[in-house]
Amino acid sequence: MNLSQLYYFRTLARLQHYTKAAAELFIAQSTLSNAMANLERELGVPLFARKGRTVELTKYGREFEAAVIESLNALDKGVERAREQAELLTGTIDIGTVYTVQDSYLPALMRAYRASYGDGLTVNLFQGLTLPLLEDLERDRYELAFAAYVENRPGLTFVPVLSQSLVALLHRNHPLASRESLSLAELASHDCPIITYRPETPIGTEVARHLDAAGLKAAAHADDEISLGALVDSENDSVGLVLNTLGLAPFINLVAVPLSDVPKDFHPICLVYKERAFKTRAVETFIEFTTEFKWDPSAEDTEDFEEEDS
Known part of the structure; x- marks a missing residue:
């Protein structure tokens, strides 16, 4: 067994088609066929079963694929680390992010990161809502994402990095708007x-869990702070239950009142990444740095990013 056979196997297992796999590997189909036959003979089990013009993994093939992917990812990572050992971390990281962390948290994080590792890393931000961001992360559109925690997403690691508070949002003419806090x-x-x-x-x-516990029901819904603020601004007797983020800044006629019976760290925002995906040295370092980064929310400076809306 050699490395070429393992790389060939990984490609064929992914594409499940000899002709396509051989083309991607820039080898003859006969070379690929012989390599897989020798690998199966050496292992003593069939790895592929033919299905018309395509192939599919056998039970033994699926088990072997998991081990091969893990081993080759570790090898690729080691090679990259060896090459980068004496160099600044460079490259590009694509990050999907909810917009509410882009006003101060991300600029502060990037300033601190660049102070430690230099300016060789390019970060591209793609803005979106949590569920679409996680779907795109799972499809490998991004290496990382900043998003809310979501249950039952196997294969994704969620690392809390900051939290946002829930407040009551009221028009300044509302009878409760002058209160220092509400429940x-x-x-x-x-x-x-x-x-x-x-x-x-x-x-x-x-939010729904807290509403149920308090015997409350929502009269209207919105997708984000800006939409929610606009609804409250147009209905002076309503109360918005909303995260206290930069999305509320445009509404000069609204006030945010703290909620005394809701934890201040109500809504965690996490750094999210795929557990088994190959990660460049730059991505791994960014994960390690972000996990340990201590953010001072009083910092209000901004940072320029190359950003694309999702």
Whole structure:
């Protein structure tokens, strides 16, 4: 068994087609066929079963594929580390991110990262909502994402890096707008129309649990802070239950009142990455740095990024 056979196997297992795999590997189909036949003979088990013009992995092939992918990823990583050992970390990282961390957290993180590792790394940001971001991360559109925690996403690692508070958003003419704090129980007793996030979103699910516990029901829903703020601004008697983020900044007629019975770290934002995906040295270093980074929320400076909306 040699490395070429393992790389050939990995490609054929992914494409499940000899002609396509041989073309991608820039070898003759006969070379690929002979390599796989020798590998199966050496292992003593069939790895592929023919299915018309294509092939599919056998039970033994699927088990072998998992070991091969893990081994080759580790090897590729070691080769890259050896090449980069005496160099600045360079390259490009594509990161999907919810927009609410781009005002101060990400600029502060990038300044600190560049202070430690230099300016060789290019970071491209792609903005979106949590669920689409995670779907694109799973499809390998990004190496990393900053998004809310979502349950039942096998293969993804979520590392909390900051949290956002939930507040009551009211028009300044609302009778409760002058309060220093409010509770959900008080909102229930005032019978105010509640506007909050759609329950099918991660943040909406979190809020819905608290509404149920307080005996409250939402009268209207929105996807984000800007849309939610606009609804509250147009309905002076309503109360928005919303994250206190930069999305509220445009609404000069609205006030955000803290909620006394909701934890301040209500909504964690996580650094998310695929557990088994190959990671360049730059990506691994970025993960390690971000995990240990301590953010000072009082920093308000901005940073320029190459950004693309998703």
